[in-house]
Amino acid sequence: MAGILQQLRTAPYEPTGSGTIANALPMPIMLLSSKQEVLYANPAAEQFFDTGLTILRKQTLSDLLAQHSPLFQLVEQAAARNASAAERDIDLSTPRHGERVADVTVTPVPDPEGAMLLTFQERSLAQRMDRQLMSRSAVRSMHGMAAVLAHEIKNPLAGIRGAAQLIEEALAPDEREMTQLIIAESDRIRTLIDRMESFGDTRAFARHPVNIHEVLDRVRKVAESGFARGVTIIENFDPSLPPVSGDRDQLIQVFLNLVRNASDALPEAGGEITLTTGYRPGVKFGAGLAGERVSLPLEVTVRDNGSGVPQDLMPHIFDPFVTTKVRGSGLGLALVAKIVGDHGGVIECDSVPGRTMFRVLLPKARAEDI
Template sequence: MLGELSPVALVLIDARRRILEANPAAESLLKMSRRALAGRPLSEVIYHDSPLFELIDRAQRQAGDIMAPGTPISGPGMHSRIICDIRVRSADRGAFVLALAETPSRESSDSVAGAAGFGRILGHEVKNPLAGIIGAAQLLERQGQADQSELLDIIKDEARRIERLVNRLSAFELFSAPRLQPFNIHALLDKIIAAERAANGPKVTFQRVFDPSLPDVVGDSDHLQQAFHNIMRNAVEAAVENGGTGNVTIRTAYAAGLAMKQARLGAGLRRAMLITIEDDGKGIPRERQATIFDVFQSSKSGARGLGLSIVSEVVTAHGGQIRVDSEPGSTRFTVLLPLGDGTEHG
């Protein structure tokens, strides 16, 4: 039996996505009895355009729980769309347990539903101009000069990355639900450095101090590229804040002996990859350092204070940690990303 007294709706589905079992909370949420639910395809109970089905697809492709807060679901038995925090967990023989906790606040539910709709509109409206940008870059690549190829590669790579992020946003996928794959952290950082060099020219000197023996990190490369680009963009802006020139140093290293206990990637991880991004700007006032990762906290003119809150969300979702150390002439952001037990250094 699935948690008879649980306030969370629990639904067990088989590999064909037919409902095997449901608890009383699921009966209440889906407005159907356990007997009526048994044996039904999930798509007959929850409309197939719900992001829930994408979460199940992802659970079939990767290990570990898949979580998505504030996800809309609706179905023929429901009077209106419901916003739920969802967890998908694999069970025996290709089955999955779906845990759905309804968001209690109607105000927040309406807000999240509106955000989902906005995400889909954004995806539709942004993808066409992105395709035009990629096409124009490809045309210039065929007609352009050899020394322009690096800049055109940056345009194409960044446009495709934005397209991927928009596709994921339009599917209402959040930074708190990364897609984990191994990738080379230095290749990712080099892409960001190249983009910032192209944008700022000789105003900023970038110094790379990379540990070449580091293994691949297991993470969501698009999400982490967004996070590190936000940090580096802030560093560049700080370094040239007064219209002069500045320096940004990017370091990677292996950090041992750290207790990093994050449920998503496993408890008791003791090894981590360390990435620091340091600038020689005027620094961050001490009173702001404690709240710098909070949403809507920014000292920039016209800024909305979202960049570093996204950084914090992405790093936390990867089981990592982030801190900032700042004084006049030196601001250093340090990110620790865990390395799993099966990953060997060297």
């Protein structure tokens, strides 16, 4: 390993060596010593810090960042745990470079020298503000439609629920699973509509520990019995996942919308939807205008092998009334973004032709949620 470090130090001046791959990578990469001295920086890092490698090697991390940058704490955290640590939207603003943020991962190098490998993924300030204001924008846009939607949906919904109850009375107890599902979903939709009627209300809802796997299991059953009948739904769950802090019915609505969107994008044959959960203890996010950083360790992804989202729509994917469906309203993902934001979480979308993935990061349950 010491040999690799030596190669990284000299890699920019050699045609071969371990640094060759790093030099070709588009994201900034930097290697620090245990004293936070710069040992190596690839060309992308030189451009990121607007400083050549010769000068960088004479500097420490404190020479490159503001005095109270949260990156120092992230490096210390990775060193203390001897494990990778990552944070989203770290403020790397300096008088020289202006305002900017980046996702940063710090990885200890298993070497006696205690080196740390830093990778940066820059995000514009506009992207950060868009995410912070996304839920508020969805609330304002949907507030005007809430009363109309409630009136148009509640009446037929009551009829659907009543019909299901009548059918259930004629069935044997062991044949009532589907009617009970219809009644339960009708009640959940009614509750959702009641909340939509006060969409402009930002009052906090009651939080409880929620088993996210039970939420996803309900979503799968609803999907397989209806709009996703015949679609392969794969579950890749982390069984040790702790409870989520939130509202069960609202979380069902989030993932039901995401699975429905995935189903609509699938090809006629061979369509697959993969639900994955995982625990990412090192992931933090700058939430709110105050800049406080919160831990969002619970990750849920919904991935499909459909046609993908057009790239021109990606920046607006969570805006109200934006849709790729001929008869779509464009409200589903706006509502998803609002609910995830209300839970203190983050949602992202990554899409290329043949694959779309929605990634939801949520906080784990707190002692006061119990």
